[in-house]
Amino acid sequence: MSAPKKVVLAYSGGLDTSIILKWLQTEYGCEVVTFTADLGQGEELEPAREKAQMLGIAPENIYIEDVREEFVRDFVFPMFRANAIYEGLYLLGTSIARPLISKRLVEIAHETGADAVAHGATGKGNDQVRFELSAAALDPDIQVIAPWREWDLSSRTALLDFAEKNQIPIAKDKRGEAPFSVDANLLHTSSEGKVLEDPAEDAPDYVYQRTVAPEDAPDTPEYVEITFEKGDAVAINGHEMSPAAVLTNLNELGGRHGIGRLDFVENRFVGMKSRGIYETPGGTVLLEAHRGIEQITLDSGAGHLKDSIMPRYAELIYNGFWFSPEREMLQALIDKSQERVSGTVRLKLYKGSARTIGRWSDQSLYSEAHVTFEDDAGAYDQKDAAGFIQLNALRLRLLAARQRRTK
Amino acid sequence: MSAPKKVVLAYSGGLDTSIILKWLQTEYGCEVVTFTADLGQGEELEPAREKAQMLGIAPENIYIEDVREEFVRDFVFPMFRANAIYEGLYLLGTSIARPLISKRLVEIAHETGADAVAHGATGKGNDQVRFELSAAALDPDIQVIAPWREWDLSSRTALLDFAEKNQIPIAKDKRGEAPFSVDANLLHTSSEGKVLEDPAEDAPDYVYQRTVAPEDAPDTPEYVEITFEKGDAVAINGHEMSPAAVLTNLNELGGRHGIGRLDFVENRFVGMKSRGIYETPGGTVLLEAHRGIEQITLDSGAGHLKDSIMPRYAELIYNGFWFSPEREMLQALIDKSQERVSGTVRLKLYKGSARTIGRWSDQSLYSEAHVTFEDDAGAYDQKDAAGFIQLNALRLRLLAARQRRTK
Amino acid sequence: MSAPKKVVLAYSGGLDTSIILKWLQTEYGCEVVTFTADLGQGEELEPAREKAQMLGIAPENIYIEDVREEFVRDFVFPMFRANAIYEGLYLLGTSIARPLISKRLVEIAHETGADAVAHGATGKGNDQVRFELSAAALDPDIQVIAPWREWDLSSRTALLDFAEKNQIPIAKDKRGEAPFSVDANLLHTSSEGKVLEDPAEDAPDYVYQRTVAPEDAPDTPEYVEITFEKGDAVAINGHEMSPAAVLTNLNELGGRHGIGRLDFVENRFVGMKSRGIYETPGGTVLLEAHRGIEQITLDSGAGHLKDSIMPRYAELIYNGFWFSPEREMLQALIDKSQERVSGTVRLKLYKGSARTIGRWSDQSLYSEAHVTFEDDAGAYDQKDAAGFIQLNALRLRLLAARQRRTK
Amino acid sequence: MSAPKKVVLAYSGGLDTSIILKWLQTEYGCEVVTFTADLGQGEELEPAREKAQMLGIAPENIYIEDVREEFVRDFVFPMFRANAIYEGLYLLGTSIARPLISKRLVEIAHETGADAVAHGATGKGNDQVRFELSAAALDPDIQVIAPWREWDLSSRTALLDFAEKNQIPIAKDKRGEAPFSVDANLLHTSSEGKVLEDPAEDAPDYVYQRTVAPEDAPDTPEYVEITFEKGDAVAINGHEMSPAAVLTNLNELGGRHGIGRLDFVENRFVGMKSRGIYETPGGTVLLEAHRGIEQITLDSGAGHLKDSIMPRYAELIYNGFWFSPEREMLQALIDKSQERVSGTVRLKLYKGSARTIGRWSDQSLYSEAHVTFEDDAGAYDQKDAAGFIQLNALRLRLLAARQRRTK
Secondary structure: OOOOEEEEEOOOOOOHHHHHHHHHHHOOOOOOEEEEOOOOOOOOOOOHHHHHHOOOOOHHHEEEEEOOHHHHHHHHHHHHOOOOEOOOOOOOOOOOOOOHHHHHHHHHHHHHHHEEEEEEEEEEEEHHHHHHHHHHHHOOOOEEEHHHHHHHOOHHHOOOOOOOOOOOOOOOHHHOOOOOOOEEEEOOEEOOOOOOOOOOOOOHHHHHEEEOOOOOOOOOEEEEEEEOOOEEEEEEOEEEEOOHHHHHHHHHHHHHHOOEEEEEEEEEOOOEEEEEEEEOOOHHHHHHHHHHHHHHHOOOHHHHHHHHHHHHHHHHHHOOOOOOHHHHHHHEEEEEHHOOOOEEEEEEEEEEEEEEEHHHHHHHOOOOOHHHHOOOOOOOOOOHHHHHHHHHHHHHHHHHHHHHHHH | OOOOOOEEEOOOOOOHHHHHHHHHHHHHHEEEEEEEEEEOOOOHHHHHHHHHHHOOOOOHHHEEEEEEHHHHHHHHHHHHHOOOOOHHHHHHHHOOOOHHHHHHHHHHHHOOOOOEOOOOOOOOOHHHOOOOOOOOHHOOOOEOHHHHHHHOOHHHHHHHHHHHHHHOOHHHHHHOOOOOOEEEEOOEEEEOHHHHOOOOOOOHHOOOHOOOOOHHOOOOOEEEEEEOOOOOOEEEOOOOHHHHHHHHHHHHHHHHHOOEEEEEEEEEOOEEEEEEEEHHHHHHHHHHHHHHHHHHHHOHHHHHHHHHHHHHHHHHHHOOOOOOHHHHHHHHHHHHHHHOOEEEEEEEEEEOEEEEEEEEEOOOOHHHHHHHOOOOOOOOOOHHHHHHHHHHHHHHHHHHHHHHHOO | OOOOOOEEEEEOHEEEEHHHHHHHHHHOOEEEEEEEEEEEOOOOOOOHHHHHHHHHOOHHHEEEEEEEHHHHHHHHHHHHHOOOEEEEOEEOOOOOHHHHHHHHHHHHHHHOOOOOEEEOOOOOOOOHHHHHHHHHOOOOOOOOHHHHHOOOOOOOOHHHHHHHHHHOOHHHHHHOOOOEEEEEEOOOEEEEEEOOOEEEEOOHHOOOOOOOOOOHOOOOOEEEEEEOOOOEEEEEEOOEHHHHHHHHOOOOHHHOOOOOEEEEEEEEOOEEEEEEEEEHHHHHHHHHHHHHHHHHHHOOHHHHHHHHHHHHHHHHHHHOOOOOHHEEEEEEEEHHOOOOEEEEEEEEEEOOOOEEEEOOOOOOOHHHHHHOOOOOOOOOOHHHHHHHHHHHHHHHHHHHHHHHHHO | OOOOEEEEOOOOOHHHHHHHHHHHHHOOOOOEEEEEOOOOOOOOOHHHHHHHOOOOOOHHHEEEEEEEHHHHHHHHHHHHHHOOEEOOOEEOOOOOOHHHHHHHHHHHHHHHHEEEEEEOOOOOOOOOHHHHHHHHHOOOOEEEEEEEEEEEEOHHHHHHHHHHHHHOOHHHHHHOOOOEEEEEOOOOOEEOOOOHHHOOOOOOHOOOOOOHHHHHOOOOOEEEEEEEEOOOOEOOOOOOOOHHHHHHHHHHHHHHHHOOEEEEEEEEEOEEEEEEEOHHHHOOOOOHHHHHHHHHHHOOHHHHHHHHHHHHHHHHHHHHOOOHHHHHHHHHHHHOOOOOOOEEEHHOOOHEEEEEEEEOOOOOOOOHHHHHHOOOOOOOOOHHHHHHHHHHHHHHHHHHHHHHHOO
């Protein structure tokens, strides 16, 4: 590959991506465009602009955008329609943000005539894969630069030396090394590394940043009603709101009640296991509620099919294949199932858990007339069950007869 | 089919199965053998013996058995190796008990020369299917009698009349109708019907029988360590115990902390939706712990395959196909995966939730050497990731190139 | 259920459905509407009109329709997009026709104010299930009458007696019993029963009706080119034609070369095994060609996902769940995959087999630049493979290290 | 990685692996052990011994082994129990041989104290992956050397120069370049590359090496009976024989009748499409026969489950994951299903196709008593079908009622 001439960098404004910015300028002598996104990570973005300018980036090359609505509407919500969970427990909070960032990086590259994009993910993790597969799927020719896999700044000291030598300001609290690494967006906060590396050891309390400890949550439960339309949450307690507003509100609610903490050892796509602490307060409430509304609006054929393909769907997102034909095919299947997943779920939030306790819908398939213990007025003829069982049993009887015959 | 001459009845000693007992005698003029099992439902069995005798059953025709160890060892534990969950939430507590009862009914029929078995399940539910498919799979010729589908005792009044006419004692509290229906065994208690029939309405507190309300659980968390061998729990806090003892202890622990409550609308195999309240305190803790130990002892290939077949496995058990070739094939797959699922998990129990907070094992696949943020001494070459991504991206690039070429 | 007042009958004009027609009039005293469809079974339809009139059906109650285009366009082609095969071998020729007939029966019931539909399928087969599930899915209240399950005309003699007593003309060759039973439509001919009931015995030659024996096929191969657009065949040897015309032409071609014969023992949905002889000349060629065009236009992610859900899709169609949410969800997935399945396949037809020998497309993903044994001008860096393998091997190495450590 | 001291090379005795042998000696200065296996590729092995000796390999370092029985018994037959087919058509003939070769390479490394193994597969294909994943799974520390990815002998001329410079004899017919590349073993012959690289072009006749053209096959069909025990073929026309003998005989039969030719474009694991010509005469007959015997000995539950996991199983083998937990888990599932897959299948072989025309077994589940069109003496009560359909239809009715209610 030829050396890149103009690179769009996913830039947070922090020390690491500032070092990368400078390294790109130094190593490749290339023009750098910065892209800083508000995904709901809870940090101010304007300082990133100042910092980029200070590092010599031309104003027209600084892109700062609030992508929260797009993030929730086009990525988080479609994923939640599938009840996606990775390895039984993880709600994919980091995984789902990466394709959006890549998409904007590639789009900005096209707008600015850049021939490469760059990211700050290391060579051991999943994020590099997610960034790069997304970029490749959106532009077959674009280069991706992953400085962590290329440079020789392999120790904290080397990084700080490089920063000092290049006049990159180092915040006092960044001199020492952080005791763990954090990623955050509107869906979740993840923490991993260092003090968390022994999976036998309890995670220290200070790791949790977005949820109170269940012990510190209110002593009285709180009840909330979430309304869905076609599989997406559209209102909380009767108040309609935008996708990002829904998630923001649920985060506030869930976080206050200590909901959505997860201590997890997962299998990375790159082949190793890692331990992470995840906090997904709003997402945890949303998943529970979505299941609640599906309980009355999806029939078993649709529901069981969805359940059976879900692990594959979740794996695709985890592995970075959001922009792939197979994810889009599964999405078509899932979206088809959601056309009537509309209605309201009532949940109880208390000390770390969110539980559905009621659900209702114009689209309900629940038929009290059929299920009732009382007289059902002929809705259901119990004698039909005999034939139903008889034919389901037929092949088992033939098997049992063979067993007897041949033993 | 010819009229049965001798019938083995699944007999609880309660009013309903006593009426069935008498009805079988009356309707078919047949000899009745009673089978009463201790599955951990928490009721004394000896009263069933007296009642059966009073209804004219010969002593040698009264079978009363404690099957708790067999239940947990041969049914519950194999199922938990699969992390089986039906429709995302239900731990299959009722479903898993039925095949064992059928198995003993058929075995007792063979021992006593009976030509039929009978059960007290209604024509609307899943249990009739589970009883009857299991019986068919174990004996191709045995008749199954389901009085609820046959008789005309269609109202509470008719039942009580029949009881009185036949000198069946009616406990005072059974005069009125129960406000809901209950099934219980060592794994769970389920409640459904009547006051629970509107899925929009909160379940009343008095429905819960086996768990305290999370609000009433202790204000301080409790920690427990569960040790697994080949996928099965074998010790709690270092004390080895039998399968049934493990589950009994976890029930006590979980129940005390309000763990394992579920308010659920499910799809019955017979085609309708129903709403149930489930309490599975020990099972909920066990599932969380099993997932915890799998996190470090199963590799991703094994784990993802298990996850992908789990919904089908759970559906088979729910639908009554425990004794079927396909359940046994899936079990072979699952059991193969569990050969090294051994080690210990530490959980925190608090106010309704059980969470893994640590896990360790001689069989661990977690490699701190590989995952560490620190110098990994060459365990992992980050440059390999570039090639890994490049080839995973190749087909996406070819797709993107086509997209560009043909647009 | 109350007695039907007006019934739409799937009427072939043959002896059996004429008896049913009369039986409906006699048994229920109801008005009968007949529906006779040209699905490509190769029989004249006008005789059915005369016969219906002779049996007293009012002219406005006789529906005779050519539904071949709808059949191929809306049923056969969508199914072939999935490469659907039941139990490894059967192309579902009977299964796919039933939902269309049910759909028209229900629509005609709505047009004519009928409250029931009736079909001539027996109580042992799959077709009753397919007819009735489709009807239920399209109208929740419509009654379905299946005379074969109801009447007492249980022998050939009883049927003929009924016919004579009711002045139903009996063709001479129907006096004796047919040596096997046949179903035919534009997609296939199936034969089963009687002389075919022993699956160890060769099917006699006279069973085959639509294909020459491979031994009698031309001694020189014939070559054909089939062009696809979005997964559907649209042209043969460069001549564009309608869906039904495509299939008709392929039937002629395939039949002439002895293609598409299948001697098969299958599992019926109702629990028993049956043996059938199927002839699907055009469909067999079409399936081979469709796979051929997918080879160059589908990427592996899309193709493997399709393959993995195909058995379930085929089972749904076989079992009669064409009109079900899960079939529609799978169809959405499949159709999404076909958006660029366009191009041309060249096949060789010879003595019973059809084989792809060439394929080309504007939408091709095949890249000679990448795959070539010659110098690839940097399209592919073989060194990338080392990293790709290294990371795929990582978890296997960790497993092997555990094996060594713990043995 | 440190330089290898002793390397076990998969050595064919041909020019390419002789060059590799010499290159390993030259490049690494290491001791070389050669392993030459008779997998049924149809070449004499003794010339490889002479050649190895001539290239300076010590006699005790030359391993020449006939592994045909192991190949068929432990690799081919287990795979055929699954009816494994990759991408709808390919019988995995190359894929299944690689793990066995790697297993012996690693075992010989252990026996001889070698620290590395080497193979002659290129960096573009699947075989490198299969060799190296297998090696990693069997020994976590062993090095694998893939000279084609490392050296700079990138043209035919460079290779020949190297050979000449190193006194490696070059057969006259190897001076020019072969028009395509071949791999062969007892299961199949594959050809790819060069003249085959345009997937639109017919493969030239001279590519086929193991099967006659169907046009040249006998004009009269041949009939063969294959007997299975537990899923494996054990006898042909009543003659019991070893696994390798079965396959050898079927190859002879199939090849003579032009059976098992495939012109195929596949998706390689490394991300590109390639076109190959495969000849699998015996395997094609075996697959057809295995399906035939399963038709009467497997019930639908077992059969459909097998079908649904087959694509994944085939993909694992194709991708090189034979020695992986998930392949072993699937094998456990498959083997469980085969316990009663015993009996005999009769096939007709003619001009390129092999078709089952009869099958019988003591283990048959086919019940003429149930399926018969004649009086079934009460084996099956057609009225049961009504209840069966009614309950299967219930959810569809509830869906249709919702549709009507809400439109």
